[in-house]
Amino acid sequence: MKEFDYIIIGGGCAGLSLAYELEIHEKLKDKTLAIIEPRQEYKKDKTWSFWKVTPHNFDDCVKKKWENFSINIPGKTNHLECNNYPYQSIDSGLFYEKINNKLRENENIVFFKDIKEINSKNSFIFNSVPTLKKDHLNLWQHFCGVEIETQNDFFDDNIFNLMDFDCEQRENVHFFYTLPYTKNKALIETTWLSKMNNSSQKDYDKQIKDYIEKHLNLKNYKITYREEGAIPLFYPLHEKEENKINIGTAGGMTRLTTGYTFLNIQEHSKYIRKNIENISNAKKYEINKKYQFLDEIFLRVLEKHPEKMSDIFFKMFRTSPKTVIKFLSNKSNFFEDLSIIFKMPKWTFIRALFY
Numbered sequence: 001m002k003e004f005d006y007i008i009i010g011g012g013c014a015g016l017s018l019a020y021e022l023e024i025h026e027k028l029k030d031k032t033l034a035i036i037e038p039r040q041e042y043k044k045d046k047t048w049s050f051w052k053v054t055p056h057n058f059d060d061c062v063k064k065k066w067e068n069f070s071i072n073i074p075g076k077t078n079h080l081e082c083n084n085y086p087y088q089s090i091d092s093g094l095f096y097e098k099i100n101n102k103l104r105e106n107e108n109i110v111f112f113k114d115i116k117e118i119n120s121k122n123s124f125i126f127n128s129v130p131t132l133k134k135d136h137l138n139l140w141q142h143f144c145g146v147e148i149e150t151q152n153d154f155f156d157d158n159i160f161n162l163m164d165f166d167c168e169q170r171e172n173v174h175f176f177y178t179l180p181y182t183k184n185k186a187l188i189e190t191t192w193l194s195k196m197n198n199s200s201q202k203d204y205d206k207q208i209k210d211y212i213e214k215h216l217n218l219k220n221y222k223i224t225y226r227e228e229g230a231i232p233l234f235y236p237l238h239e240k241e242e243n244k245i246n247i248g249t250a251g252g253m254t255r256l257t258t259g260y261t262f263l264n265i266q267e268h269s270k271y272i273r274k275n276i277e278n279i280s281n282a283k284k285y286e287i288n289k290k291y292q293f294l295d296e297i298f299l300r301v302l303e304k305h306p307e308k309m310s311d312i313f314f315k316m317f318r319t320s321p322k323t324v325i326k327f328l329s330n331k332s333n334f335f336e337d338l339s340i341i342f343k344m345p346k347w348t349f350i351r352a353l354f355y
């Protein structure tokens, strides 16, 4: 059976981002790489959005970017600017196509459906398939989004809606998220932050239909695409193994309060590329511990007081949006962290420290 210098398990966002980063920096000229990916074909299956706080390789896959956004709670709307860090939406279909076209040029890179097809004994492995502890008490961000097209112009495509909490909460945290790509095309997503021990929030299609037709008061539209997903708001199990590094969601690249992962994956890929010659001895790359700690407290509050969360998010963004964006994107300094912490309800958070 064939052997490879490197193996990437999972050719999704993290696996392909890493392969691309290594390839464009010519790290695979004299090295071989096997990518293990069971899917039959690559097609658009996700939309990755984030505030662009650092450069990345995929500006040409950006479907749309915005410099304004809003947050709603019942009776109140906050309009905010993000011109320092525009919010970008990446079309996964364009991303897969761009990377696969590039990787095809190098004969040292080969795709397999199953790791059993190769000899992995002497390879360095980058694994993006997470092992998640099955615990019904864990929190998830679970969601369903549809892209719709309207007959007439309907949306203001200069501003996206990050969170609209003016909807049923069902004793959890629930909001709608709207990305208007043009005046007559938008992604509308219903998002829950909750445990997954029952399916009472899973009537996604009805939620979206009601929101579009009753809340937005839009009747003439057609659905052109649908995506559904769940992001764990806890870290996957991690067993340290020689010659193996976890990447992507499996590698703890998700920011637990927000689910944002895409840019962290890009930064991790760069880190691996810079250290690839001595990767077995490289320090573990992780989201800064201060964010891990603060996110844990935040999620404890969310679990205990879901009814307070819409207000907390709303107030958080009353600090300068630039500061909040930096905080949520792991780029804030100590003083910026403090300004956000001071916006939180003091006693609720102090009590959460001791739960």
Ligand SMILES: Cc1cc2nc3c(=O)[nH]c(=O)nc-3n(C[C@H](O)[C@H](O)[C@H](O)COP(=O)(O)OP(=O)(O)OC[C@H]3O[C@@H](n4cnc5c(N)ncnc54)[C@H](O)[C@@H]3O)c2cc1C
Binding pocket: 009, 010, 011, 012, 013, 014, 015, 036, 037, 038, 039, 045, 046, 047, 048, 049, 050, 128, 129, 227, 228, 229, 230, 231, 247, 248, 249, 250, 259, 260, 261, 262, 263, 265
């Ligand atoms: C629908 C959706 C929307 C998201 N939107 C955003 C967003 O807007 N912004 C953001 O920052 N994050 C977002 N995320 C979170 C995160 O960015 C994505 O989940 C991202 O795809 C994670 O990359 P990954 O490589 O870890 O996992 P994936 O992209 O899921 O890749 C894992 C790959 O492993 C393959 N695989 C599965 N089992 C095996 C196996 N046994 N052996 C080998 N391969 C296997 C899968 O087919 C897949 O291709 C979203 C997540 C989802 C699910």
